[in-house]
C-alpha cells in the first residue's frame with residue numbers, strides 16, 4: 001500500500017514543470033476574472049482583463065490518495081472526497097466552469113454532491129458554489145439532503161468560515177456582492193469544525209488573518225490529504241489580500257499549521273499529500289521549503305523596517321532577489337513588488 005502510494009506520488013514529479021505552467025496561466029486568468037467581478041467597471045468601459053471563456057477551460061481529475069481527488073483547471077484547485085455518503089468538494093472553481101467540473105466529477109462517481117467547503121471568498125474558489133450546490137440535488141433526481149443537517153433546502157450544504165458569508169452578503173449599494181444561491185448555508189466561528197463523512201474524519205481548520213480573514217484548510221484524516229486553499233500555492237509568492245483582512249504573519253502561521261498536521265513519508269517523499277490553492281500536488285517537504293522562503297523574506301523585511309527603511313527603500317534593496325527566479329514576477333496579477341509591499345504593510349500595520 002505504502003509503496004503504491006509512494007509510487008503514484010513520485011510518478012507525478014516529471015509533470016511538475018507542465019503543471020506549473022498550466023497553473024500559472026490559470027491563476028492569472030482566474031484572478032483577472034476575480035478582479036473583474038469584485039470591482040465592476042463602469043458599464044461602458046470594457047473589462048481590462050476579460051475572464052477566460054469557460055468553453056475553453058479543461059478540467060482534469062487526478063487521484064491523490066485514499067478517497068480524495070484533485071480537480072485542476074477550473075480556477076483554484078478543487079479537492080473532491082468520494083464515497084458511499086456522496087461527494088464532498090473543497091472549493092468550486094470559477095463561475096461558468098461548473099458543467100466541466102460536473103463532468104469531471106461524473107468521470108469518477110455518480111454519487112450526488114452533498115457537501116461543499118469554501119476555503120475562502122475569492123471567486124476563483126467559490127464561483128461554482130451555486131451551480132454545484134444545486135446539482136447536488138439533481139444528480140440522483142431526488143432530495144439528497146436529509147441527514148447532514150442542511151437547512152438550505154434541496155441542495156448541497158455549503159460550509160465556510162463566518163466572514164466568507166459576511167463578505168458575500170454585505171450589501172454594497174442596493175444589492176449583495178454575490179447572489180444568495182452561492183452563499184454558505186452553514187458557517188463556523190470557532191477555531192475548527194469537524195465532520196465525519198465517507199468513513200473518515202474531516203477537520204476544517206480556520207487560519208486567522210492570512211490570505212484573507214476567512215481562510216479554512218481541510219484535513220482528510222484517513223486519506224491523509226490536506227487541502228490548503230490559497231494559504232499555500234506553488235505558483236507565486238503568497239498572495240496577501242489585505243483589503244479582505246489578509247496578513248503575512250497569518251500566512252506563515254497557516255503554513256506552520258499545515259507542516260505540523262502533515263506527516264512526511266519515507267525519505268521525505270509522499271506521506272501526507274497537500275493540495276495547494278493553485279499549482280501542483282505537493283507533500284510536506286514542499287510546504288517546508290515554501291515556509292522557509294516566506295519566513296526568510298519576512299525576517300529580511302522586518303530587519304529593514306527596524307533600520308527605519310521606507311517601503312521604496314525596501315523594494316529597492318530587493319529582499320526577495322534569490323527567490324525571484326522561482327516565484328517572482330514583474331507583470332501579471334501578483335508581482336514581486338506587490339508581495340514586498342504586502343509584507344511591509346503587514347509588519348507595519350497598527351491595529
Ligand SMILES: [Zn+2]
Pocket residue numbers: 120122125211230
Ligand atoms: Zn484566493
